[in-house]
Amino acid sequence: MEDENTITSGTAVRQIAVFLENQVGTLLSIVRLMNDHHVVVLGLSIKESTDATIVRLLVSDPDTVQALFMERGIPFSSTDLVVVELRHGAAGLADCLQALQEAETNINFAYPVLSQPNDHSALALSVEDAEFGSSVLLAAGFKLLYQEDLSR
Numbered sequence: 001m002e003d004e005n006t007i008t009s010g011t012a013v014r015q016i017a018v019f020l021e022n023q024v025g026t027l028l029s030i031v032r033l034m035n036d037h038h039v040v041v042l043g044l045s046i047k048e049s050t051d052a053t054i055v056r057l058l059v060s061d062p063d064t065v066q067a068l069f070m071e072r073g074i075p076f077s078s079t080d081l082v083v084v085e086l087r088h089g090a091a092g093l094a095d096c097l098q099a100l101q102e103a104e105t106n107i108n109f110a111y112p113v114l115s116q117p118n119d120h121s122a123l124a125l126s127v128e129d130a131e132f133g134s135s136v137l138l139a140a141g142f143k144l145l146y147q148e149d150l151s152r
Contacts, residue, residue: 010146012080013124014062019075020053027055030074039064042150043124045111058083058113058124060151079126082133083113083145086121096123099140105133117149 020026031041043058059065062078069076086092100107106128113122122145127133134144 010148012130013058013083013145013147013150014078015081015124015126016057016059016062016065016069017077017079018055018057018069020055022048022051022053026053030055033068033072034059034065037061037064037068040115042115043111043113045109056109056111058150062147080130082125082127082130082137083150084123084125084137085118085143085145086123087143089121092121093123095140096137096142099136099142100125100127100133103132103136105129105136113145113150115150117145 018030020030027046034041038061040060041057042060043056045056047054047056057065058081066076066078068074084096086096097107108126108128110123110125113124116122125133137144
């Protein structure tokens with residue numbers, strides 16, 4: 001699946017998880033805040049509960065978002081994710097999951113990337129060991145995406 005131009009290293013993709021009150025318009029205000037600082041949301045997942053919502057974000061500039069959230073007292077956390085390109089779209093999902101299963105690597109959560117770098121679908125994965133998960137996917141011929149790929 002790899003081609004000769006595949007980059008096998010780069011800056012890990014950092015997810016920002018922000019804790020928001022479960023109220024109409026809260027997510028919009030966060031997205032507008034980021035847009036006002038020239039940051040684009042590249043992927044998101046929402047985990048809702050009665051009182052609060054956890055929004056997992058992939059953004060074009062995680063450093064800027066972290067600084068903004070700290071300045072404004074917005075609670076958040078960050079973690080590195082593995083982002084894998086699915087060159088055959090949804091049809092490539094089973095192969096990706098099979099590679100991780102064969103290596104006995106657990107997936108904590110996953111969600112699609114909204115942008116399509118290189119005109120291919122991409123999937124953001126939280127795995128129990130990002131370095132190991134990355135090496136498994138690379139060995140299986142998948143192309144991984146790094147922050148530089150997403151921030152173009």
